[in-house]
Amino acid sequence: MTKLKNKKRNLEENEDEQLPIFDKDGGEDAHLDDGDEDQGDLSDSEESVFSGLEESGSESDDEEEEDEEDGSEEKSSDIEEDKTADGDGDDQLSAKEVIKPQTDGQNSKEKKKKKKAAGKEGGEESVASVRDSGLQISSQVDEYEHDTSDEEDIRNTVGNIPMEWYKDYPHIGYDLEGKKIFKPIRNKDELDEFLDKMENPDYWRTVQDKMTGADIRLSDEQVDLVHRLQQGKFGDVNFNEYEPAIDFFSNEVMIHPVTNRPQDKRSFIPSLIEKEKVGKLVHAIKMGWIKPRRPKETTPQYYDLWAKEDPNSILGRHKMHVPAPKMKLPGHEESYNPPPEYLLSEEERLAWEQQDPEYRKLSFLPQKFACLRAVPAYSRFIHERFERCLDLYLCPRQRKMRVNVNPEDLIPKLPKPKDLQPFPTTQSLVYRGHSSLVRSISVSPSGQWLVSGSDDCTVRFWEVSTARCLKTVEVGGAVKGVAWNPNPSICLVAVSYDDTVVLLNPGLGDRLVCTATDQLISSYEEPEEVMDQSVQWAVAEGEGHEQGHRLILKHPKTVRQVTWHGKGDYLACVMPDNGSSLQVVIHQVSKRRTQNPFRKNKGLVQCVSFHPIRPYFFVATQRYVRVYNLIKQELTKKLMANCKWISSMAIHPGGDNVICGSYDCRLAWFDLDLSTKPYKVLRHHKKALRSVAYHRHYPLFASGSDDGSVIVCHGMVYNDLLQNPLIVPVKVLKGHTITHDLGVLDVTFHPTQPWVFSSGADGTVRLFT
């Protein structure tokens, strides 16, 4: 601000044409300035401790320091001016004048503040330019004498000197490269000046640059700025000097209060403690105990790129060795006396000459010489050497990292299917007779008979070894499930259709067993108190009895699956229903009793199964398989199948492993001892799995799917608890034709032989052996 004022004043003075006085003042001023500076220096020397410390600090601090010094220069000159000129300076200045002799440090600080304020007001650049122009204007009065500007014209390197020293020279300084800067040719005399003044409309805004001596025409903005300053306004147009005052120091108590309490005196004087500390440091530096600045290390630092590698190892050195591209060995053409067939004929030679050099097969013409002595210098030698150099230089250096993976290593080590025999490999027999899809099959415990239930409302009994249909029993609906009683001393087959389960006596096998079964059923005596059961038991009579129907169980809902307990007395039926808790019922045939084991509906039941040995009961819902202990009547385990919809389930004869087939093409093997999550998931089928089965003796399991195939896997379960089951897919059996997008609907193994039966939507049952 003071600077600006200074310039403003200069302009005024310029107008007033009080040049000589001012000039003199300026000279004194400069002189006084020097003195002032000395004084400042003295005071600084007092505080040399600080300056030293600050120097060791950041550079920005240094700059500030310089600014401070400059500021003090200007300030002092201003003060002098104020003294000499009319005392129109504000109170603050005069106050400073009073303060000034006391402490220079304080003065400089204040100036710094002011300068910062000025910077804030206008922005450094505009201020600088204005200052520049102001100075120039003053220099018109006295060109080189009054120069307080610290703004150096970088084009002129003479520095801050009175330019009059160059008055007698043709140049006014030196540029950065040390060449002389010549004064612009001034051939204007007074008259020219006057004429210029009269004619040139821009004369009034033309000033001379003192450093270069060139005329500069002020731009509109600069002129405007000068006007504003003349009028005592702020240089920045956008600055609003009448902004509403905010009373910081009010009686309101704020969270972070500000006060207008004047600063303590101690904040202006250096603290004694610090002074002591600094003194000690200075002493230490003087004594050479500490060095204020560590000398910079001039030696450049390198690091060893190859430090980590062992230089002795050959591989380490030559790891990235790229062999040079090999040159083609010379052939017969290159010979000085080539065989005649290599020599080009006239036409070939012409063709060669006409060919583009790039497309020539040979880069030279084979020539025949009588002797080696007669061979002239090879004209293309330099050229070819150059090309060779290019080849070497441009040869690709990137190494291709090849990972040598033996494809056989990627294949998991599985035993060969040959070693896992016996398992079914070919289709041997086809049991034809059903006219609609065969939903369910079951084999008699002896392995001699097969029963199949179909949508054509019949149940057929087959002789396994010849595929002969021995018996056809008609029932009242599409058969959903058949199950042969696993007890060899009972000859009963459970057949489910609609909401009915019929126990059939097929009359096959030992006559004694058949008659014994019939007697067992007829010997039932009605208990004293009749229990209220959800399932109606009835004894078949009449024609049904002739056909083999023995007991008819009417259920409240459609029965989807029937399965026997291993002992052959209990029969579980599944009636899938999302809303009711009556989804699974367990019948006891000998007592004709029915019980509903579950009170709660835990989801749509897909299938159920009895544990082959222990009193466990497996219930598969859409996503989970729950294992219940029938004696303790509690949930033992809950297996998470990780599939969307379980379709079927089979229990390993050992009882510790379960396989689940699902409609999303997966087969999950659970090891009950291992985890509740699948031990292995097989995704061999292309379409939904419909049925899974374990073999009773052989380590085999099979799955039937909608894609028409049966996949047989070797599934060895070891008695050793530490060894996980070995699962190897061994055979895909095809034979069923896909009808209505359905392939294989049920698979079951022969009880003694490694044979698998499958029933399909094409109305056939097939035996694979």
Added chain:
Amino acid sequence: MSQVQARFFTENKKYLIDDVPFSIPAASEVADLSGVINKLLEAKNDGHKHVEFDFLVRGQFLRTSLASHMEKENISTEEVVEIEYVEKFTAPQPEECIMHDDWISSVEADSEWILTGSYDKTARIWSMEGKAVMTVAGHTDVVKDVAWVKRSENLQTGSLVVNDASLLLTASLDQTIMLWEWNSERNKVEARHCCRGHAGSVDTVAVDPTRTKVCVLPTVEEDEIEEPNRPRKKQKTEQMGLTRTPLMTFSGHNEAVSSVLWMDAEELCSASWDHTIRLWDAETGEQKSTLTGSKVFNSISYSPLCRRLASGSTDRHVRLWDPRSKDGSLVLLSLTSHNGWVTAVRWSPSHEHQLVSGSLDNVVKLWDTRSCKAPLYDLAAHEDKILCVDWTENGLILSGGADNKLYTYRYSTCVSDAGA
């Protein structure tokens, strides 16, 4: 190697040629060699008629060119090759096609009559010309096997002497075996005995060479308390009375017994689904030895001429066994050409090298053991599964199956070859 030194010989005196080595092209096949022999014979005697010959090199029939055969059999081409030639077996000529009402489960024929068991619960007797002579009905279930017991002209039954009476056996799914007496003159059949004792269906019967004992096999094991899941074999002597009980039970098989036969009067042999063939002493009922296979046996046959057992199993092979080997499980030869289970095998009663096999692939194959890679002839007349085959002493091959047809073929074995 374009020429091979060969010496031809034969045991048939009719076609003898000079015992000198000939140099013949190595690429020559059966027809070429046959032409050579015929030329030689013509040169020898003018009245020679053209005869097709078959050639054996070291006991193996020549089926490809001589060179490739010798290479395969590792026969040195440096030495003189001994080639035996026999008259070519003519193809069996189909004779009759006898229609049945239902599947034919079993067939047994002798020189005069054919006896078949059928799934329509009857057994039938046919003449050689295919004329239905008699229907034996009496079983309540499917007849699984039939056997002639005695074809005697004069049979002493009780007090009266009956002429032209024959005895026959039928085994059925209804767990019984019936012994019938058939008077061919009066064409009357009469049930003599009903044999009970099996706990399952009776699948096979066999009559011993002296025609006095019957061996019967069930397929389903009887459930006994001491020995659960053991099948029983029963043997009977002819005794008076309506119902007979077994003389002896052979226990040892773990699964259904599929086939049984008498090897001689003291020894009998049974094949089972438990992958074993067992030999039993008929007198003591003890097991003598076991031959273990890897697959289910469907049928066995024994040839007293070569003393070999032939077995048909579910893995498409016909295997030959030596029943005298003590360690068992020694397969001498397997004949592989079928595509399905081999359900029936039968040795030729007159030729030690020939047997016939029937399979679920609808084909009956005639084999010569000297040519184990390919059968001599395929008899592909059936349209469905073949369940039984038989070969009579007078050269008739019979096969019956699930297409309700019984085919007969006349197979004229070369008279000259019969003694070989």
